[in-house]
Amino acid sequence: MLESKRRAAIFFILAFLLALAAGFLVFQKVKDLNAELGGMTKIYVAKGDIPVRALIQENQVMTIEIPNKFVNKAHITNKNELINNVSVVPLAAGEIITKNMVKPFSNLRNENNRLVALYPSEKVQYDQVVTELDRVDIIVSTEVNGQPQTEIFMRDVPVAFSDGDKPEDFTGAALEVSLEAAAQLIHVQNYADKVRILKANVGKEEPVNPVEEQQQPAVSEQLSAPAESPNIPASPGEAAVQ
Known part of the structure; x- marks a missing residue:
């Protein structure tokens, strides 16, 4: 009886150590991948459908994160570049908003x-x-x-x-x-x-x-x-x- 308990304890300890090792390896791999991608940056997307030439309001947009490797100068990362401007094309929910899609209302x-x-x-x-x-x-x-x-x-x-x-x-x-x-x-x-x-x-x-x-x-x-x-x-x- 004691021998079986001892074996079970050793099995759980080994399983725990293997789980820790696997978790560490996954964490290290994710860390290396994030370092390769350069971290994450928040960009703005349409929260819902936005009609063309309509003033864009704060509640009509939201942010998502994408790897820095894929961020370019066309992406909007500052809310001030977006709010109270107008869209020159109709935007669908979830669509990434780029700078060439919006213009000042005075245009x-x-x-x-x-x-x-x-x-x-x-x-x-x-x-x-x-x-x-x-x-x-x-x-x-x-x-x-x-x-x-x-x-x-x-x-x-x-x-x-x-x-x-x-x-x-x-x-x-x-x-x-x-x-x-x-x-x-x-x-x-x-x-x-x-x-x-x-x-x-x-x-x-x-x-x-x-x-x-x-x-x-x-x-x-x-x-x-x-x-x-x-x-x-x-x-x-x-x-x-x-």
């Missing part, structure tokens, strides 16, 4: 304006890389009543934000226009033969308000006009190239 000069994204394609071409706060002119080529025509569609349109600031990583920009102009711009983007985006030389002439610009005849009206309709003359200051 939209008028609450009635809209952002229209223009991505380079076979139809849309940027002659230069544009960045936030730049202004652009939009030149449209299309066929009206069987005749090719190229004209200035919009002047001095503000760039709300851009994706990429170098030619090799530039993937497009969002332009701020009035709601009426947004419909015309999207129509031209879909149905014009060619759309050229030219970086405006801001400061050399009086800027044109993009809302006022839409009082002028638009190419989208020509695109949707019946074939027998006469050409709509270009507005003052806009030369048509036959």
Whole structure:
């Protein structure tokens, strides 16, 4: 009886020592792994769905920890970079928020304006890389009543934000226009033969308000006009190239 108790005690002691050794080895492995990854950093993610252009509130975000090895300059680690800014894309719950997804609310000069994204394609071409706060002119080529025509569609349109600031990583920009102009711009983007985006030389002439610009005849009206309709003359200051 005593011999069996002694054996059981030795077994439990050995099991305890082996458990301690295994725990130490696991702890050491985790410690080495954390050292290799450089520790952990808190970054911000959406706590719930956040609609586009809505002011981001503190209760709409939360933090998660990721290894320092995977943290880059695009991640948001400071709450002040996020609160009371607006998201330029809709955010889903749990989605990591990066700096290029949020902009100051003041970037939209008028609450009635809209952002229209223009991505380079076979139809849309940027002659230069544009960045936030730049202004652009939009030149449209299309066929009206069987005749090719190229004209200035919009002047001095503000760039709300851009994706990429170098030619090799530039993937497009969002332009701020009035709601009426947004419909015309999207129509031209879909149905014009060619759309050229030219970086405006801001400061050399009086800027044109993009809302006022839409009082002028638009190419989208020509695109949707019946074939027998006469050409709509270009507005003052806009030369048509036959």
